[in-house]
Amino acid sequence: MITSAPNKKGHTISFWKLFLILVGTLSVFGGMIIFFIIVTPKTTLTVTTITDKEIKELQGNSAALENGYIQYQLRCARCHGEKLDGGLEGPSLIDTEWIYGNTAQSIFKVITVGIPSKGMPAWGKQLQVEDIKALTAVIIDLNTKNTAKTDTP
Numbered sequence: 824m825i826t827s828a829p830n831k832k833g834h835t836i837s838f839w840k841l842f843l844i845l846v847g848t849l850s851v852f853g854g855m856i857i858f859f860i861i862v863t864p865k866t867t868l869t870v871t872t873i874t875d876k877e878i879k880e881l882q883g884n885s886a887a888l889e890n891g892y893i894q895y896q897l898r899c900a901r902c903h904g905e906k907l908d909g910g911l912e913g914p915s916l917i918d919t920e921w922i923y924g925n926t927a928q929s930i931f932k933v934i935t936v937g938i939p940s941k942g943m944p945a946w947g948k949q950l951q952v953e954d955i956k957a958l959t960a961v962i963i964d965l966n967t968k969n970t971a972k973t974d975t976p
């Protein structure tokens with residue numbers, strides 16, 4: 824009678840200990856997985872689409888154009904020049920020569936994914952889609968010299 828009681832008690836405690844260890848371990852791993860999902864930076868870039876209609880709308884929206892122009896001066900001017908006419912590192916964006924095409928979609932895409940091998944950053948990792956759309960509209964708006972549309976090869 825006396826000897827069986829501690830055994831029973833011991834058994835109960837070890838069950839709950841095990842249970843707590845199990846729950847603890849699972850929540851630690853669960854927490855780590857959630858943490859990594861949140862913290863891990865985006866490695867793949869999703870390129871959405873921009874239509875000519877959207878560009879037209881943006882060109883009529885002075886607040887959007889102004890935002891695009893501010894973004895341009897902040898992030899692009901150091902390579903492509905303050906007037907978009909090219910600089911030491913980046914080509915002119917207002918001439919008639921386009922390496923990657925001058926349709927709204929090809930400009931939007933090149934800004935989003937960049938050209939890492941040439942030093943053009945992938946802005947889709949840092950900017951909101953709306954900002955990239957505004958930048959595309961600004962480039963198209965200021966590029967009055969080029970009327971022939973060529974797409975990305």
Ligand code: HEC
Nearest residue numbers: 898899902912913920921922923924934938941942943958
């Ligand atoms: C660190 C320098 C650098 C910065 C900053 C930069 N670019 Fe570029 N960009 C380049 C280079 C270099 C190329 C040309 C790549 C090549 O020759 O293949 C390029 C190419 C481009 C093209 C394609 C031009 C064509 O002829 O097809 C566009 C459009 C463009 N950049 C837009 C932007 C915009 C918008 C920003 C700011 C959000 C920006 N770039 C910031 C370096 C830069």
